[in-house]
């Protein structure tokens with residue numbers, strides 16, 4: 001609980017600060033232009049530094065895929081092409097499954113000790129479902145936001161919005177992704193707080209991004225469903241940002257600045273946090289390499305010579321015993 | 333030792349609720365039965381490793397070098413530069429907990445630090461403190477911890493409570509492999525002389541004599557001949573197994589336990605019969621007398637030092653390719669490390685089965701074929717005369733060993749062989765086999781007696797699964813393709829599922845092989861009576 005409270009407090013202070021700042025007209029140009037630019041800069045530099053400068057700089061000395069299925073060896077035994085790929089194409093397929101549908105997480109089955117005593121393997125899909133609901137909604141929401149950045153509005157953004165509002169519930173139409181993202185994030189947060197094991201392994205840095213993301217979602221939702229937001233002005237601001245002619249039109253409600261500032265915080269926070277799993281997953285050597293070790297030699301750039309015990313030394317040491325037992329000697 | 337062990341029912345009441353447990357402050361307690369003894373100084377000295385001394389994990393003073401902290405942190409920096417996996421795995425874990433209940437040691441002990449995620453956090457918390465900005469700035473709030481002696485003791489306790497089985501990495505959405513973290517954690521411990529003897533003695537032995545048991549060449553030959561004589565008693569077939577024979581077509585490398593320890597020796601009998609049956613031109617080597625490689629459990633460098641002999645010997649003997657016996661961790665090394673470390677093996681030829689003509693393209697670079705690949709190819713081509721009913725006294729299940737399953741993917745080959753040599757074969761529950769397989773609890777150097785309670789705890793999931801098929805189908809033999817399994821599973825099975833034996837796949841092949849000129853067989857290779865009824869039952 002301690003670490004949840006720490007995170008909640010930190011986040012509370014952040015949120016309070018943001019809310020106060022959003023009220024001050026004088027800070028609007030900072031929150032509306034300087035901060036987003038700074039955040040994007042930190043994001044880009046941070047991600048590129050970590051990916052290219054840190055991870056990318058370290059070599060992959062050994063090819064260590066985790067094989068999660070039958071290998072490709074004998075022609076008549078069917079290999080598991082995606083869970084244990086032996087070709088680049090297979091690896092691309094495996095990675096696509098990991099990134100798009102969280103293949104490995106899908107294997108998750110909870111282990112439970114039942115009376116007997118016996119072990120039972122049950123459930124576990126909830127985590128996968130919540131993760132999918134959150135991530136996919138997040139992606140679709142980001143893409144939907146492109147309608148604020150494009151004039152005329154990009155076709156895909158309109159199409160997504162139409163699909164998303166397919167059920168036409170309420171006015172303005174309720175987006176399915178909004179429901180799913182709240183449900184997904186809510187579940188992920190609640191299980192972290194209430195599942196004793198998970199609470200125990202969680203750090204403040206695990207609660208914080210969930211709170212941050214939830215607050216972004218909630219402020220966004222408030223603007224859409226409950227406020228009267230001047231969308232035209234916001235779009236002017238957004239287009240100003242991406243065309244490098246930043247403007248802060250008058251008449252935008254403070255709620256928007258809370259929303260935008262929280263997004264800026266998220267972007268700037270990302271490179272220093274576990275959210276780096278996004279680029280990281282693509283680099284994971286247990287997933288992104290083909291299990292063709294015995295067919296293609298993998299080269300280790302720092303493969304250093306080591307002290308070995310050569311046959312000659314071995315024969316010399318055991319010479320008499322080898323001779324006595326009648327095994328052949330190279331130097332009799 | 334065993335009289336002090338809790339009963340299976342007691343051991344099975346694991347409490348998983350971490351009430352008020354704070355992993356960041358909790359210390360490791362070295363309880364008898366749950367840790368392995370320190371490496372003897374002579375072994376470290378022989379290998380030229382750091383800080384050989386008399387000490388014990390339960391001592392307060394571990395007699396570390398004065399600058400131990402610098403050594404560890406420098407060592408960590410060096411490894412972060414050399415292994416992308418390390419930095420990446422340190423940075424991207426989201427603590428989703430998917431791996432937590434996948435580790436057999438957590439399932440069997442309930443100790444939170446046996447959750448793979450927390451095992452990794454032991455290293456990660458130090459990484460954060462010394463290598464990340466947030467960790468340096470925010471300390472404990474950011475999950476960073478000061479490196480001190482009690483933390484080093486946690487490393488020792490928990491990195492030697494991981495069998496490097498890679499089960500956790502199957503479920504991790506980013507493939508974070510706690511086995512890799514354990515391997516590198518153990519490397520760091522090696523830098524300051526905190527090793528266990530059950531790893532270092534075999535390594536020292538292996539470096540000197542060529543095998544973990546320290547069998548010298550004459551004794552190696554004696555043992556092979558002893559097994560040969562036993563075999564002759566059962567079958568009436570006399571075999572002269574070639575050793576260190578130059579110009580043989582194939583070098584056969586197998587774990588030394590096959591030559592020395594029961595029940596692994598029955599597997600060796602199986603190989604000998606098989607090779608005799610097909611007239612294979614092969615040789616054992618008394619120098620490369622162990623394919624197993626406990627170096628894997630200490631450091632990449634030691635792994636390479638022990639592995640080097642295989643190619644060197646293949647070259648010296650002038651063989652065409654290498655055939656490898658039943659072993660788990662050996663195959664991790666042969667498959668994922670050997671060619672990279674000690675190759676290229678361009679002096680060898682792409683392996684071709686002299687009997688079937690099959691070119692083993694999948695091994696065209698490393699030039700080493702797994703015995704189950706080799707045998708299933710023989711069976712597929714109808715080259716073996718087999719009488720399945722000779723194994724009718726056996727109801728068999730198959731334990732996938734961690735490394736062949738999760739580091740190579742040898743899943744179907746042994747099953748194909750089994751289905752062709754036994755009539756009664758039943759799988760264990762699907763969450764406990766193939767890539768989901770559960771460790772024997774004694775791999776990675778933990779299969780020693782002093783660690784017995786932890787082994788049995790770690791072996792609980794496997795033990796329960798065996799008990800399940802024993803009760804449901806009358807299984808009485810747990811077949812496997814790993815020498816460590818053959819050494820550790822018997823104790824496990826006796827404890828969790830009495831009445832089941834442990835044996836190698838090629839032991840069953842040996843039972844079923846109909847040899848030219850053999851005696852009528854009344855007993856199996858162990859000398860146990862075979863079933864008399866020759867009835868056909870379904871596999």
Ligand code: HEM
Nearest residue numbers: 098099102105131135188206209210275278281426428505
């Ligand atoms: C390639 C893109 C991505 C992939 C494949 C991916 C995958 C995953 C997976 C499999 C999990 C574990 C399941 C879970 O705990 O939900 C996870 C967790 C998480 N992801 Fe992502 N993710 C990606 C991008 C992102 C982005 C862009 C964000 C937000 C900025 C994000 C935020 C999170 C958060 C906050 C968690 C932790 C949830 C928790 O604490 O329970 N992810 N991600």
Ligand code: SF4
Nearest residue numbers: 425427428429431504
């Ligand atoms: S499954 Fe992977 S990401 Fe999740 S807690 Fe375990 S190591 Fe971390």
Ligand code: SF4
Nearest residue numbers: 435494495497498500
């Ligand atoms: S590698 Fe195996 S023993 Fe080690 S943490 Fe993972 S599941 Fe546990």
